[in-house]
C-alpha cells in the first residue's frame with residue numbers, strides 16, 4: 220500500500236507548493252481564479268474537430284508552470300492519473316464517427332479527430348486547474364471564492380472536503396498497513412475482508428472528521444475562515460489579468476496557426 | 489477572585505448509543521487552580537472535557553464558567569475564555585504551516601492582521617518553537633506537533649487551559665519540556681492524564697473519576713500517595729513514589 224502513502228503525500232504536496240513565493244504565487248488569488256475559469260471556457264468552446272487552434276493555448280500552462288518554478292513530476296503524474304478516464308470516455312468516438320476528413324494531407328476518420336481534441340482539451344483543463352491550486356493553495360482559493368460572493372456554505376463544503384480527503388487517506392493508510400502486516404503474504408486485500416475494512420474506514424473517518432471539526436469550532440470557527448486581510452489588488456495583478464485575457468480572446472477569435480501558416484507561405488512565395 | 493471559576497453541577501451524559509459515560513458528576517474549580525483529572529481507561533475523563541467545552545451538552549445538570557452558564561448561546565463567549573488542547577495533535581493542526589495554524593484562532597476572532605502576527609509570534613516564542621513557524625505541521629515530530637498544538641491555543645489568550653493527556657506518547661525529554669512549559673502558565677489548568685507523575689508535578693489538586701463520577705478529590709500529594717484508593721480506581725502510585733515508598737511518603741507527608 221505504499222502507493223497510497225505516496226498519493227496522500229502528493230495531495231499534501233499541492234498545498235506545500237502553494238506556499239512558495241514566485242511571480243505567479245504573488246498574483247492575486249482572485250485574478251488567478253478568474254483567469255483559470257476564463258481559460259477553461261475558451262478551451263472547451265472550440266469545436267470538437269479543431270485541434271490545431273488549441274495549440275496556442277498550451278502556452279498558458281507552460282508559461283505559468285515555468286514562472287511558478289514548480290517541480291514537473293508531481294503535476295505530470297496527476298495529469299496522467301485522469302487520462303485513463305478520458306480515454307475510456309473518448310475511445311469509442313472513432314467507431315461512431317467514421318466519416319473521413321483530409322487533414323494535413325492525410326485522411327482521418329472524424330472520430331479520431333474528436334478523440335484527440337478531447338485528449339488535448341482535458342490535459343489543458345486539468346493542467347490549468349492543478350496549476351491554480353499549486354500556485355494559490357486551497358485556503359486562498361476559498362477566500363477568492365468568497366470575494367466572488369459564492370455562498371459561505373459552498374465554500375465551507377469545498378474546504379472541508381479538501382481537508383477530509385487527507386483525513387480519509389490517512390485513516391485508510393493506517394488500516395491497510397495494519398492489515399498487510401497481519402497478512403504478509405497477500406497481495407492486496409482479500410475479498411472477504413473488504414466489507415469490514417470499508418466499514419471500519421467509514422466509521423473511523425467520520426470520527427476523526429468530527430474531532431477535526433470540533434477542534435476548529437473550539438478555536439472560534441463559525442463557517443467562515445479569515446485568512447487575514449485579503450491581499451490588495453496591485454497594478455501587476457491587473458496587467459497579468461488583462462494580458463492573458465487578451466491572449467485568450469485573440470486565440471479564440473483569430474485563427475493564429477493558419478494565419479502564421481499563410482504568412483510563412485506568403486513570405487516564401 | 490471568582491471570574492475564572494468552573495462549576496460543574498450534577499452533570500449526566502449518555503452517548504447516543506445509550507452508554508451512560510457521566511453519571512452525576514459535580515466539580516468546582518477555583519480561579520488559577522490547576523487540577524489533574526485521573527482515572528482508568530473509559531472512566532469518562534475525555535467525555536467530561538467535551539462537556540466542559542460545550543462540544544456535547546449534558547442531558548441533566550449544569551455547567552457554569554465564570555458567571556456564564558454554558559449553553560449554545562454562550563458558546564462563543566466561553567470559547568474565548570477557555571481553550572482545549574486535544575489528545576491527538578493531528579486533530580488540531582490542519583493548516584499548511586505552523587504559523588497559519590497558530591493564527592487560525594486569532595483570525596477567527598477577527599483581529600487585525602498585525603495583532604494576529606504579534607500574537608502568533610508571541611505564542612511561538614512562549615513555547616520555544618519560533619524556528620518552526622513556516623514548517624508544515626504534518627511533517628513535525630510528535631513532540632513538536634504537541635508544542636505547536638499548545639501554541640495554537642495560547643494565541644487565543646485563554647484564561648482557562650484544558651488539556652487532554654498532554655504528555656501521552658512523548659519521549660522523556662519532550663515530556664519534560666511540555667511539563668516545564670505548562671508549569672510556567674498562570675492560567676487555570678484542567679489536565680487529564682495517565683501520567684500521575686506529571687499530575688504530581690503540575691497540579692496541586694487531583695480528582696479521580698470512576699464510572700463517570702468523582703471518586704476522590706484532594707490535594708495531589710495527599711491523594712496520589714493512597715495506594716489502596718488508587719488501586720480501587722484502576723490506578724497505581726506514581727512511579728516517583730513507588731520505588732522507595734517509605735522515603736517518598738515521609739518526605740511528602742508533612
Ligand SMILES: Nc1ncnc2c1ncn2[C@@H]1O[C@H](COP(=O)(O)OP(=O)(O)OP(=O)(O)O)[C@@H](O)[C@H]1O
Nearest residue numbers: 503504505507509528529530531532533534535536
Ligand atoms: N462516541 C461514543 N459513543 C459511545 N460510547 C462512547 C463514545 N465515546 C466514549 N464512549 C464510552 O464512554 C466511556 C467514557 O469514555 P471516555 O473517552 O470519556 O474515557 P476516558 O476516561 O477518557 O478514557 P481514556 O483514559 O482511555 O482516554 C467509555 O466507556 C467509552 O466506551
Ligand SMILES: [Mg+2]
Nearest residue numbers: 533534535652
Ligand atoms: Mg480519554
